[in-house]
Every structure is written in C-alpha cells, then in structure tokens.
Amino acid sequence: MIAQLTTTERQIGLVLALIVTLLGAALGLAGRxxxxxxxxxxxxxxxxxxxxxxxxxxDRPEPGEERLSEYYDDPIRVGxxxxxxxxxxxxxxxxxxxxxxxxxxxxxDAAWASFGRLRPAHTTGVIFGFGGNALITTSLHVVQRTSRxxxxxxxxxxxxxxxxxxxxxxxxxxxxxxxxxxxEYAEPEWYADIWLVIVWVAYFLLYIRTLARRKExxxxxxxxxxxxxxLVVAMLHIVNNLALPVSLGSAKAYSVFAGVQDAMTQWxxxxxxxxxxxxxxxxxxxxxxxxxxxxxxxxxxRLSIISFWGITFIYMWAGSHHLHYTALPQWVQTLGMTFSxxxxxxxxxxxxxxxxxxxGAWHKVRDDATLRFMMVAAVFYGLSTFEGSFLAIxxxxxxxxxTDWTVGHxxxxxxxxxxxxxxxxxxxxxxxxxxxxxxxxATLVEVHFWCAVIGTLIYVFAMWNxxxxxxxxxxxxxxxxxxxxxFIESLVAMHPYYIARTVGGLFFFVGAAVGxxxxxxxxxxxxxxxxxxxxxxxxxVPGE
Amino acid sequence: xxxxxxxxxTGIHTTGHEWDGIKELDNRVPRAVIFFLVVTTLFSxxxxxxxxxxxxxxTYTRGLLGLDQRQVVEESVxxxxxxxxxxxxxxAQLDFDEISARPELMQIVAEAGKTLFGDNCAACHGLDxxxxxxxxxxxxxxxxxxxDPQTVAETLRVGINSTHPETRFAQMPxxxxxxxxxxxxxxxxxxxxxxNAEGIADLGPQDAEGIEEGRRLFADNCAACHGxxxxxxxAVGAPDLMDDAWLVxxxxxxxxRTVWNGRQGHMPHWEGRLGETERKMLTLYVTEILAGRENRxx
Numbered sequence: 001m002i003a004q005l006t007t008t009e010r011q012i013g014l015v016l017a018l019i020v021t022l023l024g025a026a027l028g029l030a031g032r033x034x035x036x037x038x039x040x041x042x043x044x045x046x047x048x049x050x051x052x053x054x055x056x057x058x059d060r061p062e063p064g065e066e067r068l069s070e071y072y073d074d075p076i077r078v079g080x081x082x083x084x085x086x087x088x089x090x091x092x093x094x095x096x097x098x099x100x101x102x103x104x105x106x107x108x109d110a111a112w113a114s115f116g117r118l119r120p121a122h123t124t125g126v127i128f129g130f131g132g133n134a135l136i137t138t139s140l141h142v143v144q145r146t147s148r149x150x151x152x153x154x155x156x157x158x159x160x161x162x163x164x165x166x167x168x169x170x171x172x173x174x175x176x177x178x179x180x181x182x183x184e185y186a187e188p189e190w191y192a193d194i195w196l197v198i199v200w201v202a203y204f205l206l207y208i209r210t211l212a213r214r215k216e217x218x219x220x221x222x223x224x225x226x227x228x229x230x231l232v233v234a235m236l237h238i239v240n241n242l243a244l245p246v247s248l249g250s251a252k253a254y255s256v257f258a259g260v261q262d263a264m265t266q267w268x269x270x271x272x273x274x275x276x277x278x279x280x281x282x283x284x285x286x287x288x289x290x291x292x293x294x295x296x297x298x299x300x301x302r303l304s305i306i307s308f309w310g311i312t313f314i315y316m317w318a319g320s321h322h323l324h325y326t327a328l329p330q331w332v333q334t335l336g337m338t339f340s341x342x343x344x345x346x347x348x349x350x351x352x353x354x355x356x357x358x359x360g361a362w363h364k365v366r367d368d369a370t371l372r373f374m375m376v377a378a379v380f381y382g383l384s385t386f387e388g389s390f391l392a393i394x395x396x397x398x399x400x401x402x403t404d405w406t407v408g409h410x411x412x413x414x415x416x417x418x419x420x421x422x423x424x425x426x427x428x429x430x431x432x433x434x435x436x437x438x439x440x441x442a443t444l445v446e447v448h449f450w451c452a453v454i455g456t457l458i459y460v461f462a463m464w465n466x467x468x469x470x471x472x473x474x475x476x477x478x479x480x481x482x483x484x485x486x487f488i489e490s491l492v493a494m495h496p497y498y499i500a501r502t503v504g505g506l507f508f509f510v511g512a513a514v515g516x517x518x519x520x521x522x523x524x525x526x527x528x529x530x531x532x533x534x535x536x537x538x539x540x541v542p543g544e
Numbered sequence: 545x546x547x548x549x550x551x552x553x554t555g556i557h558t559t560g561h562e563w564d565g566i567k568e569l570d571n572r573v574p575r576a577v578i579f580f581l582v583v584t585t586l587f588s589x590x591x592x593x594x595x596x597x598x599x600x601x602x603t604y605t606r607g608l609l610g611l612d613q614r615q616v617v618e619e620s621v622x623x624x625x626x627x628x629x630x631x632x633x634x635x636a637q638l639d640f641d642e643i644s645a646r647p648e649l650m651q652i653v654a655e656a657g658k659t660l661f662g663d664n665c666a667a668c669h670g671l672d673x674x675x676x677x678x679x680x681x682x683x684x685x686x687x688x689x690x691x692d693p694q695t696v697a698e699t700l701r702v703g704i705n706s707t708h709p710e711t712r713f714a715q716m717p718x719x720x721x722x723x724x725x726x727x728x729x730x731x732x733x734x735x736x737x738x739x740n741a742e743g744i745a746d747l748g749p750q751d752a753e754g755i756e757e758g759r760r761l762f763a764d765n766c767a768a769c770h771g772x773x774x775x776x777x778x779a780v781g782a783p784d785l786m787d788d789a790w791l792v793x794x795x796x797x798x799x800x801r802t803v804w805n806g807r808q809g810h811m812p813h814w815e816g817r818l819g820e821t822e823r824k825m826l827t828l829y830v831t832e833i834l835a836g837r838e839n840r841x842x
Contacts, residue, residue: 145563145564146563146564146566147563148564216561216563217561218561218563220561220563220566221568288564288566291566292564292565292566295565296553297558297566297567297568297569298566298567298568298569299569299571300568300569300571300572301559301561301568301569301571302571302572302573303571303573303574303577304568306573306577310581325613329604330595330596330612330613331596331597331598331599331604331605333613334591334592334596334597335597335598337591338587338588338591338592338597339588341584341588342581342584342585342588344584345580345581348577348580349573349577352574352577356571359553359554360551360553478652478655478656480628480631480651480652480655481624481627481628482628482652482655482656482659483656483659484655484659485659485662486658486659486660486661486662486663486666487662487663488663488667488671489662489671492671
C-alpha cells in the first residue's frame with residue numbers, strides 16, 4: 001500500500017506523521033499531571049507507528065503511471081476492515097452494557113467498566129467507529145465510481161481515514177479513563193474535537209476535489225447526500241463543541257453555552273447527528289449500492305430531489321423535540337414538534353423511492369440476502385422515521401420520554417436501518433475490492449441476515465414493551481391522588497425485558513461476527529463453490 | 545422531460561443520465577407525497593395559530609388557545625393538591641393512634657407509603673424492608689432505637705450518624721483497632737456471644753473456648769451499651785446481641801471484625817427532604833404495615 005505512494009507522497013505522509021507525534025508528545029508533556037498524559041502518549045504512539053511504517057518503505061521504487069488510470073481503492077480496503085473491527089468492538093460493548101442493566105454485578109467493581117463509561121464506549125464504537133468508517137469508506141468508493149474520477153491525491157484519503165480513527169480511539173479510550181464532556185454523542189474533550197475538525201475539513205476538501213474532477217455531467221444523488229453529511233456534521237460538531245479548556249495541560253473543558261441554551265445546542269446537534277450522520281450519509285450509501293445490487297434504475301429522480309431537500313431543510317428544526325416539557329420555551333418545542341411531523345413525508349418518500357426501485361427485482365430480493373439486507377433497511381428506515389415523528393408529538397412524548405421506548409426507537413433505526421444498509425453495502429463492496437466474483441459464503445450472509453433480523457425484532461419489541469410499561473407505571477395514580485408505583489418497582493418490571501434485549505443484542509452481535517468472518521475469508525480465499533450455498537434452486541449469483 | 549430510453553420492465557422513460565451503470569426513471573412524484581405534504585403543513589399552520597409558536601424579537605406568538613406549559617403545570621399541581629387535601633389535612637392533624645384507628649386513612653397510608661418507601665428507603669432497606677447486610681430489617685420486630693411511632697418518626701426526622709444537627713449517634717467502638725482489647729480477648733467475647741445468642745447454627749470447637757473469660761470481659765467492656773445480659777439498649781441504639789436478628793451477620797469472622805473495627809451505620813435524615821405529612825405516613829407504614837404483625841405479637 002505504501003509502495004503505491006509516490007516518493008513525494010511518502011515524504012508528505014512522513015512529515016504529517018511526525019507532526020502528529022510531536023503534537024502528541026507536547027500534549028502529553030503539558031498534561032503530565034493529568035489524565036491528558038495518556039492521550040498525549042496515545043497520539044504520539046499513533047503518529048510514530050505511521051511514521052515507522054512509511055520509513056520502512058521509503059526506498060521502494062516509484063509506482064508506475066498506470067495507477068492513475070485506475071480508481072484509488074487502497075484506503076477503501078483498509079476502511080472495510082476498520083469498519084468491521086469497530087462493529088465487533090462496539091456491538092460487543094453494547095451487549096455487555098445491556099447485560100449490565102439486567103445483572104449490575106457485571107461491572108466487576110471496576111470503575112472503567114461502570115455503566116456510565118461503557119455506554120458511551122458502545123455508542124461511539126458503533127456510531128462513529130462502525131458507522132463513521134462505513135460512511136468514509138463507501139463515500140470514497142461511490143464518489144470515484146459515480147464521478148468516473150480517481151481521488152485527487154493519495155495522501156489525503158489516508159489522512160482522513162487514519163485521522164478519523166485516531167479520533168475514535170481518543171474518544172473511546174477517554175471514556176474508560178473517565179474523560180468526557182458529558183454531551184451525548186459529543187463526549188470527547190476539546191483536543192479530540194479540534195483534531196476531528198482538521199480531519200473533517202480534509203475530508204470535505206477531498207470530496208469536493210474529487211467531484212470537481214468528475215467526468216459525468218451531473219452529480220449523482222448519492223453524492224448530494226454524502227456532501228450534506230460531510231458539510232452539516234462539520235457545522236454541528238464545531239458549534240456544539242465550542243468550549244474553553246481549563247488549561248492546555250488539562251483534559252477538561254467547559255462548554256461556552258450554559259443552561260437551557262446548552263441543552264438546545266446539544267439537541268440541535270444530537271438530532272442532526274441522527275439526521276446527517278445516521279440518515280443522510282446512509283441514504284447516500286443506499287442510493288448507490290441498492291440500485292447497483294438490484295440492477296434496477298432509481299424509481300424516480302424527482303422524488304429523490306424533493307426528499308433530499310425536504311430532509312436537509314426540515315431536520316434542522318426538529319431537535320427541540322428532545323426537550324419537550326422542559327425549561328425550554330414552549331414555542332421552541334412547538335416548532336420542533338410540527339417540523340418533525342412534516343419530516344415524515346420526505347422520509348417516507350426516500351424509503352418509498354428505495355422500495356419502488358426494487359420493482360422488477362423482487363426475485364433477487366428473495367434469493368440474495370445482500371439485497372435483502374438493503375430492502376429490510378429501507379423498511380426499518382420507514383418504520384423508525386414514522387415512529388420518530390410520532391414520538392415528537394408532545395402528548396405522545398409525555399408518555400415515551402425518558403423511557404426505554406426511546407432506546408427501542410433508536411435501535412430500530414440503528415440496527416434495522418443503519419447497520420443493515422451497511423452490511424448490504426459491505427457485502428457488495430468487499431468482493432469487488434478484493435477482485436472476487438462474489439462473497440466467500442452466501443450461506444453465511446443468509447445466517448447473518450436472519451441473526452440481524454431476529455435480533456432487531458427481539459430488541460425492538462422488548463424495548464417497546466418495557467418503555468410503554470415504564471411510562472404507564474410512572475403516571476398511574478391511586479384514587480387518593482398519590483403515585484401507585486415507586487421507581488424501583490418499575491425497574492423490577494423492566495428486568496425480563498432487559499434480559500430479552502440482551503438476547504436480541506447477542507443475536508445481532510453474533511450476526512456481525514459471522515459477517516466479519518465472511519469478509520475476512522473473502523479477503524483471504526476464493527469464494528466457496530456455488531453448491532456449498534443454500535439450496536440449489538436459490539442459486540442466484542449476484543453479478544459484480 | 546423524458547429524454548432517455550425506456551425501461552423494459554416498467555415501460556417508463558429514464559432521465560437519460562447514467563452513473564456507473566445506475567439510471568433513474570422519470571416517474572412523477574406520487575400524488576400521496578404531495579397530499580401528505582399539504583396535510584402535515586396545514587396541521588402545522590393550525591397548530592402554530594393555536595399554540596405558542598414563532599419568536600418575535602424578545603417575545604413570541606402566544607397562540608389563540610392562550611396555553612402556556614408553566615401555567616398548565618402549576619394549575620394541575622394546584623388541582624392535585626386540592627384533591628389530596630381531603631385526607632392530607634387529617635393526617636397532618638391527627639396523632640398516630642387516631643390515624644391507625646381509621647381504616648380509610650390507613651388504606652391511603654398503605655398505598656402512598658408503599659411508593660414513598662420504594663422511592664426513598666428501598667435502595668437500602670429493600671423493597672420488602674427485609675434489609676441486607678449493614679441495613680437493618682424494618683419488618684422483623686426487632687429495633688435498634690425502638691419501634692413505636694414516635695421513636696421511628698424521630699429516627700426518620702434526624703437520621704442516624706447523619707448530617708442533621710440533632711442526629712442520633714450510634715457508635716460501636718473499634719475495640720481491636722484502637723488497642724482496647726487484644727485478639728484473644730475479642731475471640732473470647734465472641735465465643736461468649738455466640739454460645740449464648742439464639743439461633744446460632746454453626747457453632748464450632750472455637751466457640752467453646754474462653755466463654756467464661758468472655759462473659760467477664762463483656763461485663764467490663766460491652767455491658768454499658770449492650771446491657772448486662774447483652775439484650776441491647778435502645779437509648780443508645782445498641783443492638784440486642786442475644787436475639788437472632790443481626791445487622792451484618794453472626795458468623796465468627798463477622799463478629800470478630802465488628803468488635804475489632806467497630807461500626808457506625810449511616811441512615812440519612814429526612815427532615816427537609818420529605819414533608820411532615822409524608823414522614824408521618826412513612827412512619828405508620830413502617831410501624832403498622834411493614835412491622836405491624838411482628839410489633840403486635842410482642
């Protein structure tokens with residue numbers, strides 16, 4: 001891989017890696033009396049490993065000019081592997097943290113394994129580790145293919161991919177050390193945030209430069225979504241993380257916002273992270289891999305347009321529905337609620353556009369678990385956006401808020417939509433990237449698919465039940481006008497659902513592990529012969 | 545605008561664009577989409593007219609219904625309090641005996657007490673008040689300070705070893721750690737306690753050693769608080785060491801550790817955190833309902 005870089009590119013890479021090493025060392029030195037020291041060390045080590053890797057290949061001959069006539073796919077291959085590694089890590093911690101709610105002893109009395117630290121390790125692991133790597137990886141693939149242009153240089157994709165993973169490492173290791181600014185999904189502290197800004201700007205420039213080199217007259221829909229994702233996430237990340245460090249030698253920083261303004265900024269960020277990270281980015285993924293796999297044209301270009309603009313415009317307003325019945329002024333809640341209701345229409349339009357694209361390819365959906373992953377993803381996207389608009393209505397929210405219903409809703413989206421579309425995309429992408437004509441084992445894709453579907457359904461049903469039971473128990477009164485249930489009784493009532501949720505999560509995790517194995521074997525081996533796959537009658541071989 | 549070829553399966557034209565083999569059909573936006581866009585927008589507009597909605601500089605549109613979430617909450621709290629006043633006033637005015645003589649009030653004490661206990665006490669004493677090591681059972685009829693309503697009410701008000709200025713103090717000295725007794729003496733005392741207390745099932749050969757010595761040491765060191773017979777003293781919160789109710793445990797090792805290190809249990813005070821009526825209900829819930837059966841037997 002490094003041999004593919006030109007000597008100049010190797011030199012630039014080396015300089016960048018050394019700068020990172022120095023910055024890490026400086027940070028560690030400044031923070032030697034603080035937990036910051038560990039992170040300085042981690043950054044320095046990360047930079048040093050990259051520098052050494054480059055140095056060892058410094059004298060390799062220049063790559064041939066013929067590389068320029070091909071797409072640049074090395075970072076994509078690494079990105080696929082990183083995506084699956086984070087998937088396994090994030091989902092494992094997810095199963096663990098869910099088990100913790102049923103069996104609290106599972107912290108083993110270790111501070112780093114307490115619920116408050118494992119939970120963000122899980123959310124960051126799956127959202128940023130798994131989801132983020134999947135988005136970066138597929139976006140670099142899609143933008144090259146749909147623009148018929150090679151990435152403009154060979155350094156910036158590595159800077160983006162590795163830099164982003166350094167951010168994820170800082171985030172997750174920070175939680176275990178107790179470093180957090182306690183803003184949901186924006187937990188990492190100031191130095192990690194600044195680093196992500198740099199990486200993200202590089203990502204934006206990389207994407208724009210590739211689009212500028214395109215040989216197609218028009219920009220394909222998938223790229224609109226990826227661009228929206230990159231641009232808006234930059235904006236959200238910068239504004240919500242405006243903070244003042246205690247000192248340059250301290251990991252701790254304080255938000256510049258306070259009170260209800262801080263809450264509103266946080267949920268403007270939080271909800272739009274759902275919108276532009278977990279929705280727009282993955283819609284971009286869907287708009288490429290689904291029609292590609294189904295070998296069908298997109299159902300309607302016009303529908304793509306109105307749903308794109310609908311989603312980008314309306315989502316921005318919806319964040320305040322996370323703060324119903326709080327100190328937030330009611331008019332802000334009203335706006336959040338009404339825009340959330342309107343939001344259902346472009347959301348369903350996108351889901352509909354995806355499902356209608358499958359017209360004429362339903363036999364493939366039946367036979368090909370990879371395409372089925374993407375079909376089910378579109379269905380769950382529709383379901384969870386419906387649920388989201390519903391939960392945003394104040395009266396409904398008064399029952400659902402603070403209950404497990406919210407958790408169920410998030411996972412209908414996260415497992416059903418985000419993870420499933422990603423697996424569909426990866427099963428399409430991985431064989432292509434390693435020049436295989438198909439995935440190692442179609443049977444294992446089938447196994448993964450059913451584990452994922454069963455796991456999601458168990459999870460979501462458990463949390464619906466638990467959330468609604470919880471919400472009702474909290475608002476049941478005796479005739480005398482006193483509350484019927486204590487909080488602890490509602491907790492006791494949750495126990496069976498928490499166990500069920502862990503079982504559901506375990507199914508999903510096992511599926512992902514099977515997927516990781518399958519992708520690993522695709523990389524290492526030729527695919528299994530067709531006869532080794534599910535029933536001979538269902539022998540559709542997806543063309544790649 | 546259809547300029548592209550026809551899709552052989554649906555017969556619809558494509559838009560003529562193609563990216564890496566992906567084409568787009570030129571289908572119209574389905575009517576349902578437009579319809580629901582209009583419906584949801586209309587809903588929003590109506591909602592904006594009725595409710596507080598749009599900011600106007602330093603104020604906002606109040607909405608025709610004139611609703612405000614803060615007023616709504618205050619109003620419903622007032623209503624709820626008015627509804628409860630029928631019985632809260634009685635509980636506030638009557639004394640413990642009078643309340644427990646009134647079944648309809650005790651019904652409310654049972655309901656509300658269960659929730660109050662679950663929310664405030666169960667974390668330490670257990671949902672069924674059976675206690676756990678270090679946290680006494682409130683349902684077994686044995687008491688550190690006393691189980692009559694006045695005493696329990698006072699325990700709740702000031703707590704035990706709490707931060708309340710009038711807190712009850714329960715101080716079991718650290719006889720071993722502070723060098724008052726040596727290990728052999730403590731072992732002898734523990735033998736004396738274990739061989740005389742009720743319901744000790746795991747007596748071993750060690751428990752037979754030094755009983756008489758232990759009896760003498762107990763009289764000298766322990767009787768001041770735990771009483772000459774070791775039956776405890778509620779005036780200082782010293783537990784009965786001869787019954788079969790134990791704060792932590794009755795095995796040899798636990799007892800030796802208790803006498804060596806001492807013990808100071810912490811029970812928070814509730815004055816200032818729970819209202820007087822709530823504490824009164826909790827008191828009755830503890831004495832009449834949780835411990836009621838055991839209390840009456842004694």
